[in-house]
Amino acid sequence: MSQHSEKKTPQKVQATWSRRRFVERMGVLAGVSTVLAAGGLWIRGSEPVRHRQEEIFKLKDFRVPESSRHPILAIVHGNHVESMVREAFNTLGGVERFIQKGDRVLLKPNVGWDRLPEQAANTGPELVASVARLCREAGASRVWVTDVSLNDPGRCFVRSGIEQAAQQAGAHVFLPGKDDFRATDMGGKLLKVWPVNRLFHQVDKVINLPIVKHHSLSGCTLAMKNWYGIIGGRRNQLHQDIHTSIVDLAAAVRPTLTIMDATRVLKANGPTGGSLDDVVHHETILAGLDEVALDSLALGHLDLTPDKIPFLALAEARGLGRVRWQDLNRSETRV
């Protein structure tokens, strides 16, 4: 190389394109352009954000066929909860009437609060355990206990004694997490689509296990009000029309059976309670197939009358049951 050209920066030059290379490249680019155009047209839409369609579930009817041979309500007094529960089942036609072999059963006690059993803010653990044990004896393949608590759920289930009692009785405790709710059509006047604890879509039988308690806004929290504990979302809005909400929920969830805990009754400062001064011992459980009648019957434990509680008449008008429990076939026993 001459001295002159050495001073210049060496220039790199491209190779010339062959016809074959040109045709190949054009073919590839045309292919990519076609895919882009087709994909663009395919994905084109009028919505700014594409959301996946959420499946809307509907709750099934968990009730068993009516039978005129058995009473509709069973009132059992006594001191031993398990014998009382057995007596209630026997009165109403035996466990076999409600639970078949292989059934997946869901128990819905009230476990709303981080309270001890004696404070009567949650359903008694003895009642939950007894019902779970009877269901297992009747051949239920799996028994779950669940609730959507207001306080920290872990604490509520432990301190209410329900977690331990349920597990000892062979039931599983299910605390729904954020992914455990399914959009459900409640079909109510007020409640349309709400997120519902998914277990309610996965079981064959549902047993409502409320406790009889005072509640400032609705007057009382009994069987129908207990269905607040199956929904997620902003359920604190339901207070704005609590009576319609209660009836909507009761119309949406038709349980196999309701067994109400009136062994300890919280008469004031409900639904949270806290003071033992507000708790009285009535040593009774109320079981039955008519939630309206049961709620109406339970008012006696709180010194209330049906005319003070608007949701009862609303529920009767909706065909959910009868306020005048006195007209129904019932049995009252003591064990």
Added chain:
Amino acid sequence: MKRTIPGLRTLRRLYATFFLLLFLLLLFAGDFSRMQGYDIPLFLELDPLVAFSGFLTSVTVYKGMILSLAVVIPTLFLGRFFCSWVCPLGSLHHVTGLGLFTHRPSASHAANSYKPMFRWKYHLLTFFLIVSLLGGMQAGLLDPIALLFRSLTVAVLPMLDGLGLSVYPRTPVFQGGLLIATLFLLILAANRFMPRFWCRVLCPLGALLGILSRFAPLGIQRDVDLCSHCNRCLHHCQGGCDPHAAWRKSECHLCMNCIADCPEGALRYGLPKSRSSIHLPLDLNRRRLLETAAASLVMLPFMRRSLSSVTTDLPTIIRPPGSLAEEDFAKRCIKCAACMRICPTNALQPTLLEGGWEGIWTPILIPRVGYCEHHCVLCGRVCPTGAIRAIAVNEKIGQKPFDTPIRLGTAFFDRGRCLPWAMDIPCIVCEEVCPTSPKAIWYRLITISNRDGVSVTLKQPYLKPDLCIGCGICENKCPVGGEAAIRVSSIGESRSTTNRMLLKASP
């Protein structure tokens, strides 16, 4: 001799792995979702920097912090072993350095030899200790254990939970989590440029241990006759302590890599012998150090005249139950976030600047995120420094022998937002969830004629301030989104004698 020496490196690896796993185990075990967990702040109690600055702020060594002597005393004899044998953040940096740094001999020899910037950590330590003397606990900002605990709690664990690893029943969110995550990732990423950048340049605990190890009789000894100056000892050196030349005792983590790497058997750990190379003392200029001390001291009058939670009663600074009065709280809290890890409702959040610059990352209760669970006292049980006292449930809720509950603040209704007050709509969710008995929230039944002339009966809520404990469940559950219609502010908190409004003492 050569056969026994690699044993020290293996031993160090075993220790470091054990302590890192123990740290993570204790972090995971601190889960009380079913009320069964372990409230063990062990590593924070082992931390001499936390203990020593706590001693300077409040002239006491609180409970378990005495355990820090188990690090201090051996360091006096052995050297700065904590950093590579025990410290979980050190081990994390070690591993990150192995992954990120290019270990070509030329690069690692340059990166692993001593640099004057390693002095920075002593200046940071000086700053933190002077501030401690003035009554401000800021060491937690850079203390490695507090920093690691905070970063994992506020950023990493929630992130892992969000990715599907089930850590929590309900994934928590933390304010400023992204900031804490970014800082954590930055100090890890620094290993890309220099292995153990954090430990060598910034760590104030490393600096403290470096000073403590100054008179240690034992050390890395290089036999000048055996050494062939191959510099292989620098290849995996963690401290940057120049084992190839004049060894810098205060920088060495005793990782023992140099001894294992030496092909001549010229390095050993023990007492010096006749042909052992010299050691260099702390590379610090007394004048520069005094400048840092003076600069830190000068901050005090400014601090005393800044609006902060210490100088003013601030409404949003709602501290966890059992917290000390704010001035003492500022002396104790090391921002480790142990309370935030254990809080079952995610109520406890790291402050940003709400409490002033000096309060950053201390815990406050944000009721819109979570509320103080009535019977829960876990935060006080895990607090290593006593900024939150360990209280019993009966003390918290005011049962025998205590006659008043611990109040965090007082709730106030916003009648312009409250449904029954402003919009004739029934509600009183706040009354339903109020956990005290009798309830602090009560209502008046009123019958009014609404806009359409229809007569409606409403329950309008009121608050009885001497019954309110400021737990915040009313604000948390209030259906009015955004700013709730009932909000807690810190006034009336038990821990303060000034942040009060009622003349009559509560019953």
